[in-house]
Amino acid sequence: MAGGITTAELVAGVSNAGALGTIGAGYMDDIKLKKEIQKVKQLTEKPFAVNIFALNLESFSSDVQVMQNHLNKYRKVLGINPGKEVIRIHDYMEEKIHVIIEEDVPIVSTAFHVLPSSLMERLKKPERKLIGMATTLEEAKMLEAAGYDMIVAQGYEAGGHRGTFDIEKHPNGADITLIPLLQSLVSHINLPIIAAGGINTKEQVNGLLEMGASGVQLGTKFLLAKEAGTNKSYRQALLKAGITDTVITKAFSGRPARGIHNQFIEQMEKANIHTNPFPIQNELTKDIRAAGAKIGNTALQSLWAGQGVGELKKETTVEEIIYSLI
Amino acid sequence: MAGGITTAELVAGVSNAGALGTIGAGYMDDIKLKKEIQKVKQLTEKPFAVNIFALNLESFSSDVQVMQNHLNKYRKVLGINPGKEVIRIHDYMEEKIHVIIEEDVPIVSTAFHVLPSSLMERLKKPERKLIGMATTLEEAKMLEAAGYDMIVAQGYEAGGHRGTFDIEKHPNGADITLIPLLQSLVSHINLPIIAAGGINTKEQVNGLLEMGASGVQLGTKFLLAKEAGTNKSYRQALLKAGITDTVITKAFSGRPARGIHNQFIEQMEKANIHTNPFPIQNELTKDIRAAGAKIGNTALQSLWAGQGVGELKKETTVEEIIYSLI
Numbered sequence: 001m002a003g004g005i006t007t008a009e010l011v012a013g014v015s016n017a018g019a020l021g022t023i024g025a026g027y028m029d030d031i032k033l034k035k036e037i038q039k040v041k042q043l044t045e046k047p048f049a050v051n052i053f054a055l056n057l058e059s060f061s062s063d064v065q066v067m068q069n070h071l072n073k074y075r076k077v078l079g080i081n082p083g084k085e086v087i088r089i090h091d092y093m094e095e096k097i098h099v100i101i102e103e104d105v106p107i108v109s110t111a112f113h114v115l116p117s118s119l120m121e122r123l124k125k126p127e128r129k130l131i132g133m134a135t136t137l138e139e140a141k142m143l144e145a146a147g148y149d150m151i152v153a154q155g156y157e158a159g160g161h162r163g164t165f166d167i168e169k170h171p172n173g174a175d176i177t178l179i180p181l182l183q184s185l186v187s188h189i190n191l192p193i194i195a196a197g198g199i200n201t202k203e204q205v206n207g208l209l210e211m212g213a214s215g216v217q218l219g220t221k222f223l224l225a226k227e228a229g230t231n232k233s234y235r236q237a238l239l240k241a242g243i244t245d246t247v248i249t250k251a252f253s254g255r256p257a258r259g260i261h262n263q264f265i266e267q268m269e270k271a272n273i274h275t276n277p278f279p280i281q282n283e284l285t286k287d288i289r290a291a292g293a294k295i296g297n298t299a300l301q302s303l304w305a306g307q308g309v310g311e312l313k314k315e316t317t318v319e320e321i322i323y324s325l326i
Numbered sequence: 327m328a329g330g331i332t333t334a335e336l337v338a339g340v341s342n343a344g345a346l347g348t349i350g351a352g353y354m355d356d357i358k359l360k361k362e363i364q365k366v367k368q369l370t371e372k373p374f375a376v377n378i379f380a381l382n383l384e385s386f387s388s389d390v391q392v393m394q395n396h397l398n399k400y401r402k403v404l405g406i407n408p409g410k411e412v413i414r415i416h417d418y419m420e421e422k423i424h425v426i427i428e429e430d431v432p433i434v435s436t437a438f439h440v441l442p443s444s445l446m447e448r449l450k451k452p453e454r455k456l457i458g459m460a461t462t463l464e465e466a467k468m469l470e471a472a473g474y475d476m477i478v479a480q481g482y483e484a485g486g487h488r489g490t491f492d493i494e495k496h497p498n499g500a501d502i503t504l505i506p507l508l509q510s511l512v513s514h515i516n517l518p519i520i521a522a523g524g525i526n527t528k529e530q531v532n533g534l535l536e537m538g539a540s541g542v543q544l545g546t547k548f549l550l551a552k553e554a555g556t557n558k559s560y561r562q563a564l565l566k567a568g569i570t571d572t573v574i575t576k577a578f579s580g581r582p583a584r585g586i587h588n589q590f591i592e593q594m595e596k597a598n599i600h601t602n603p604f605p606i607q608n609e610l611t612k613d614i615r616a617a618g619a620k621i622g623n624t625a626l627q628s629l630w631a632g633q634g635v636g637e638l639k640k641e642t643t644v645e646e647i648i649y650s651l652i
Contacts, residue, residue, distance in 0.1 A: 136569065136570050137568070137569055137570075137636070138570070155503060155505075156482065156501075156503055157502075157503040157505060157506055170570075174570055175482075175501075176483075176569055176570060176633055177481060177482055177483040177503035177504065177505075177523070177524060177633060178503065178505055179481075179483060179503075179504055179505065179523070179524045179525070179530060179634075180483055180524040180526075180569060180632075180633040180634045180636065180637070181569070183524075183526060183527065183530065183634065183637050184569045184636055184637060187637060197503070197505070198503060198505045198506040198509075199505070200509060201509065201537075203536055203537050203538060204505060204509065204537050206533075206536050207532075207533035207534060207535075207536040207537040208533060209533075210529055210532050210533040210536055211527075211529045211530050211533040212529060242463070243462065243463055243502055243506060243507070243510045244462050244463075244464070244496075244500055244502060306506075307502055307503060307506040308505075308506045308509065310463070310506065310510055311506070311509050311510060311513060
């Protein structure tokens with residue numbers, strides 16, 4: 001989970017409790033990543049992972065004025081500066097790979113695609129495990145062929161960004177739910193498969209292991225851990241949300257992602273403006289989301305959550321979450 | 327499964343093998359239903375169920391010409407008569423309830439809503455069990471309040487019609503997948519919950535029981551049973567389909583339903599014509615689907631299937647299917 005949610009305390013807490021904590025480094029630069037890794041190392045001696053986006057995010061766009069006009073209405077209300085006319089994004093990918101190697105991080109997970117072979121080669125060594133994420137069998141086969149060691153099966157119920165590789169082919173991301181996706185990957189891929197999407201309970205974990213998963217991955221439930229960086233209004237929205245309150249939207253980032261439905265999503269749909277591609281759209285909405293979070297306005301934040309959110313009714317600690325699952 | 331798939335041999339075969347066979351009577355009239363019940367009774371002494379639509383389907387529409395113009399292109403190619411200008415539908419609901427009582431059918435299941443209380447009262451007796459179907463917690467609560475005895479949790483991965491009650495609120499049906507839906511229903515409903523959607527294997531059955539399901543319901547896998555009424559070209563499409571080949575569409579019936587993507591769905595989307603409401607749209611496309619099935623053209627049939635279809639690779643018998651699950 002990127003965007004300030006995975007604090008060092010959360011990551012180390014998960015690892016200390018016997019699971020695998022992950023630094024969500026997708027949006028970080030290398031300096032921030034190095035700092036986070038060092039903080040986590042101070043808090044745990046257990047293995048932890050770093051998650052990066054397996055996409056070239058270097059981008060430049062001057063074709064953003066229509067979207068900025070829509071977004072400037074929010075900025076006016078929030079009392080922040082109008083949006084820029086040109087967006088430039090640096091992804092610090094090479095630099096982050098360098099930090100991961102330098103800091104000898106034992107597990108690296110990726111989302112959105114297969115890492116380019118040049119980066120795979122640099123990361124790959126016997127003591128380091130690479131975890132890819134797939135939303136279809138086709139994607140899992142690509143990850144296996146590229147030399148990944150494990151694969152996360154991300155079901156349609158999962159919160160946050162859909163990991164789907166080909167967004168032109170699947171404009172809302174692939175919609176395969178966890179049970180059939182898991183069956184397909186377990187049957188056709190010769191790697192351990194980690195089940196992800198909508199998981200809250202020990203019974204679900206045991207059931208998924210019974211279905212062939214080698215492990216499980218949880219996101220949404222950890223948003224309510226005391227150690228997570230989730231802001232207060234986001235936490236309240238999570239506690240309030242019902243099972244039918246999440247939707248898949250491109251409004252915030254330009255890539256389909258599952259979150260709690262709110263006014264920002266609704267008004268983007270009504271305005272009927274094409275969202276810019278990821279990560280341009282993400283950059284465009286960043287200041288609004290930050291300002292929304294600052295004043296506790298849930299209508300102007302991306303409230304990523306999976307369908308399991310309907311059954312999350314209290315804040316807790318990382319340790320309690322892990323122990324409740326095993 | 328309605329529409330000629332659930333032959334008496336399939337229903338009785340399922341019951342004889344120790345599970346619960348169901349006559350899909352949604353589109354039948356009372357005379358056909360009585361005949362089917364009597365055929366099943368000749369083939370098994372075990373309990374079986376009748377499934378009906380808990381909707382008033384009595385309808386009349388003269389506002390169908392735009393759709394008929396689109397559909398007449400297919401009819402011309404198929405060499406069948408142009409479509410009618412007025413559609414009238416009788417649902418024989420009262421009459422079918424009468425037959426169910428007369429034939430003393432022990433289990434009645436319904437889809438699409440809660441049965442009207444007048445019909446509930448007529449059906450309800452200690453020896454007869456009523457099974458409702460829900461795609462959200464809200465629907466399950468309505469079924470529980472109305473006096474149903476068990477509830478099917480229909481996940482988003484399930485094939486055929488989405489059971490969602492309020493199609494205006496959820497135009498494509500609710501998209502809650504089986505794992506979170508099951509958690510929600512098991513936690514908040516004091517009735518046995520039957521899991522449905524994407525189920526193919528014993529491991530999945532055991533996993534779902536572990537998650538709190540009291541039973542499971544399968545559809546798609548039985549389409550490939552030798553005893554099913556599935557036509558040959560439909561069977562071939564099922565055997566060929568991959569995990570990402572199903573979509574939710576209103577093209578065939580006016581209600582969202584999951585099936586294998588084909589030309590009919592694609593061309594309806596491209597034509598950008600509003601589908602008529604259920605069951606008018608269903609009646610409109612009926613002759614085309616029948617003619618498509620007759621000549622083995624899968625582009626002109628509704629190929630209902632759940633997301634589990636990607637892992638179905640052989641035809642088999644009802645007995646083999648049931649025994650493979652326990």
